[in-house]
Amino acid sequence: MSKSTHGRRTLDLLGEAIVSRRYAIGAPMPSEPLLCEEFGVSRTVVREAVKSLVAKGLIVTGPKVGTHVLPDDQWNWFDPDVITWQARAGLTPEFLRDLQDLRRAVEPAAVRLAAERATAEDIEEIEAAFAGMKHAVEFGGDYVTFDLRFHHGLLRAAQNRMLAQMSKALHALLRTSFEISTVKKDGPAMSLPMHRAVLDAVIAHNPAKAERAIIKLIDGAREDIEEVLGSRRRLPRLGRPPPRLKAA
Incomplete structure (x- = not known):
């Protein structure tokens, strides 16, 4: 295993441990030698992982005070790693409701911009995603991946770099939402016309x-x-x- 792979694995394990509350908020984390022993890596690898966690707002470290986990309201929830670790640890009701509020605030404004700014290439990408969703509904297959592609395509079509980055924060909510829809009877089939309405309005360049x-x-x-x-x-x-849909 390469040094970079060791570093990535160590960062992920520490991040997931923090987010899953294995290391309690405010409590000191294990010492550097203990972490080296637990993960089977060098001090250099542990130190780099700790630096990354500090940058993501999960921990604070300093001389004589050691390393402590920060309250979760100080974590960088727009960091894709933090979102991924929370998703792996388990999506809490509070986390999902925060993301729903974020989606309700961000996505309508982004779609307005998409309706104003979408290029032919943007529309082609969103059309392809919709076609994949439709195919999955009619013939079975992976609906969720195409649904994600549809919504990420809308955010990219807004032609705003910050909104494009925000799609990473929304990914966990979007995928959870779409998976929930797939287990509801006729959920994907019922949502297709609503997706088509969004796409048609973007094609027509009608923001409202x-x-x-x-x-x-x-x-x-x-x-x-x-x-x-x-x-x-x-x-x-x-x-x-x-999950994959069964053929209609």
Whole structure:
């Protein structure tokens, strides 16, 4: 295993341990020698991982005070690693509701911009994603991946670098939402016309209509997630491949 692979693995293991509360907030983390022994890596690898965790807002370190886990409101929730670690550790109701609020605030504005700015190439990409969703509904297959591709395509079509980066933070929510929809009877089939309405409004360069269409889609997804949270059913775990639809 290469040095870079050791470093990545160590960072992921430490990050997941923090996010899953194996290391309690405010509590000191194990000493450097103990971490080296636990993960079977050098001090250099551990120190680099600690630097990354400090940069992501998960821990603070200093002379004489040691290394401590920070409260989660100080974590960088726009960092894709932090989102991934939380997804692997388990999506909590609080985490999902925060992401739903973020999606409701961001995606309608992004779709308005997409309706104003989308290029022919952007529309071709979103059309291809919609075609993949439709094919999965009609003939079976991976619906979730194409649904993700559809929404990421909309964010990219806004032609705003910050919104494009935000899609990484939204990824966990979007995938969870789409997986929940796939287990509901006729969920994907019922959502297809709503996706088509968004796409048609973007093609027509009608920002107001596009915004209304995406809000309808988002609010439906919120209801699906709240229903699952209320039922206390287990949420999807994102470390596994997305479920596949059966042929209609």
